[in-house]
Amino acid sequence: MxxxxxxxxxxxxxxxxxxxxxxxxxxxxxxxxxxxxxxxxxxxxxxxxxxxxxxxxxxxxxxxxxxxxxxxxxxxxxxxxxxxxxxxxxxxxxxxxxxxxxxxxxxxxxxxxxxxxxxxxxxxxxxxxxxxxxxxxxxxxxxxxxxxxxxxxxxxxxxxPGLLWYNAAALESAGVDATQIETYDDLIDAARAYQAAKPGSKPIHLEQSAFLGQLQLEMYANQLGTSIADENGDLRLDSPEYEQILTFLDTVQSEGLGTRAEYLSPTDIAELENGNQVFYPWAIWFSFAPQQLLPETSGDWRAMELPAWEAEGARSGAMxxxxxxxxxxxxxxxxxxxxxxxxxxxxxxxxxxxxxxxxxxxxxxxxxxxxxxxxxxxxxxxxPVDALGGQDLWAVATEAGAQIPGGTPIPSWWAGAVDYLGNDVQRMLDGDLTPDQVLTGSTEAIQTNLIDRQ
Structure with a gap:
């Protein structure tokens, strides 16, 4: 113990x-x-x-x-x-x-x-x-x-590697086949179907921590072959790739398909255990949760590659x-x-x-x-992990890891950007900002307050 x-x-x-x-x-x-x-x-x-x-x-x-x-x-x-x-x-x-x-x-x-x-x-x-x-x-x-x-x-x-964690037992009882999810559009459709079968549920995890939300955002961006800064440290946040990611998150929020909670906080754990939250796009280290923190649903969870942003796209990103x-x-x-x-x-x-x-x-x-x-x-x-129903997590994770695109050095101001980008993403999830406002506002703030002052 x-x-x-x-x-x-x-x-x-x-x-x-x-x-x-x-x-x-x-x-x-x-x-x-x-x-x-x-x-x-x-x-x-x-x-x-x-x-x-x-x-x-x-x-x-x-x-x-x-x-x-x-x-x-x-x-x-x-x-x-x-x-x-x-x-x-x-x-x-x-x-x-x-x-x-x-x-x-x-x-x-x-x-x-x-x-x-x-x-x-x-x-x-x-x-x-x-x-x-x-x-x-x-x-x-x-x-x-x-x-x-x-x-x-x-x-x-x-x-x-980022993986899509899902409650296989809850989804099966609702008639939703998670293994058919190939794109993020498919994930939204699956969440809609689950919510229809279980009214009041909010199937997809939406991270409420500004820091971890930005970290997850970078996982999605890496999957698309980009990042907050290029190899020279120049900001490249205001881009079609980030707009696509933020639009996905905004859609989950605006349609009421997301559980807003901090990673493995008491609220998060409760919503995972009661079947209201059944999809969790997160790094491999989420495997700790069903092994240690989810006794009621331990054995029900599985992992698969992340959905792709476009057909034939990468199915994982580093987090x-x-x-x-x-x-x-x-x-x-x-x-x-x-x-x-x-x-x-x-x-x-x-x-x-x-x-x-x-x-x-x-x-x-x-x-x-x-x-x-x-x-x-x-x-x-x-x-194989008993808490994942005996699933061979090694095979899933190594195959996902092999798809992770290359990256760039993480800029020294990355953590400072949470005060702008991380917080603005949370304001978007509150309904106060649009994806475009997040991109333009965070870009200006990071450039002015962090990069130009170095």
Whole structure:
């Protein structure tokens, strides 16, 4: 029970490993001017010595993933017996920025939200050379979000594909076949049909948190091959793609087809349990809910690929994610690279992370690897999920993950944009703004208050 409480706290706090700490960023992101190595000295090289030895300090957040990585150290030491791993649970958001600026007691490796990698890049090793043997097999979206000015500054960890979660039992009783949903228009039609069979229901989840609503919006945008900013950091919000997404959300709201609630809040859970809310477009980490928070409907839920925005379009987009970064001022960064290389690209390592272990007896099923040999649909690392009626979530998630389009670096002002875009989306769902007003108003506010002030 203690493990489950810690796991719930870690997952809800992490919010798919992107939300933690991103809210702690200032509007313009961390100040990373100054410091770092001279140009030409920032590309990390792997150790060449036989039997490398030394000590490394690795920072992770406390919680379930810390325990997973901790347990994997023994496996790492079977391969590298002379490398001592000092694994520390740290409030990374509170400590990392000042540590990098002062250069005092800098760790060799850090678990970091993808949203923060670009903001800290000046202090981090460019990993292009050490990742070169693997990069062609890493999900393009994960490579892209870690790339700044041609360098790659994070070792990609998880891939968090968006999925359409649905209450199969409730839909079947209403005569609605969710497996026939292929587009978002189909999803609206299915919601209308369910509501007709169950008057008073509001079948589709509408996120009420400004931050998570913006995160979900970016999942939809990634599915369409776009994002709030391009690879140069230029704003591209006011676009046909975002208009299409906001029009969908506005339609769900205006027709009364959506349950407005914060992710897994008491209200949200109640509406999921009573059958009023039966469709939940969200990241793979929603799998936690039927396993831990939905006892009345556990076993009734299933996952499928997201609907496409257009026929033959991508059926998933990334929602959240984290990577591992190696600060230049770490004493043994090249040895820390061996640790992360083992965890992410060695079969023994990624099996220790995602396979059955003491922390997750059936495997870590709230994300999938971003490395395609590890994310093999026919070689599952975690087991079918009883709370999903024994569904093979691995197969669904890996097939969805393979469809995620590439992305761009997440701008340092992303969290600050919640004050404008995230809040304006909520005003639209309140009925106070149109999709067009959200796009024009948020674009102007973000450009003026965040980008131009950097």
């Amino acid at each position: 203690h493990r489950h409480i810690k796991r719930r706290g870690a997952r809800l706090a992490a919010i798919g490993a992107i939300a933690v700490g991103a809210m702690a960023l200032t509007a313009c992101g961390p100040d990373v001017t100054g410091g770092g190595a001279e140009a030409g000295d920032d590309r990390l090289q792997a150790p060449t010595a036989q039997g490398p030895e030394g000590e490394i300090t690795i920072w992770d957040r406390s919680g379930d993933l810390f325990e997973v990585f901790e347990a994997a150290i023994d496996d790492f030491n079977e391969k590298y017996p002379n490398i001592t791993v000092n694994h520390e649970a740290v409030d990374i958001d509170a400590k990392l920025q000042n540590t990098l600026i002062t250069g005092t007691d800098v760790p060799d490796g850090v678990f970091l939200d993808d949203a923060k990698v670009g903001g800290f890049a000046e202090y981090l090793w460019d990993l292009s050379d050490v990742l070169d043997p693997y990069v062609a097999d890493i999900a393009p979206q994960k490579v892209d979000v870690n790339s700044v000015d041609g360098g790659i500054y994070g070792v990609p960890f998880d891939l968090d 959240g994610g984290s990577s591992f970064v190696l600060p230049k001022d770490g004493e043994n960064s090249e040895l820390a690279w061996l640790f992360y290389e083992f965890l992410m690209f060695d079969e023994a390592g990624y099996t220790a992370v995602w396979g059955p272990n003491d922390i997750y007896p059936t495997g870590l099923n709230t994300s999938i690897p971003s490395y395609s040999p590890a994310a093999n649909p026919s070689a599952p690392l975690f087991e």
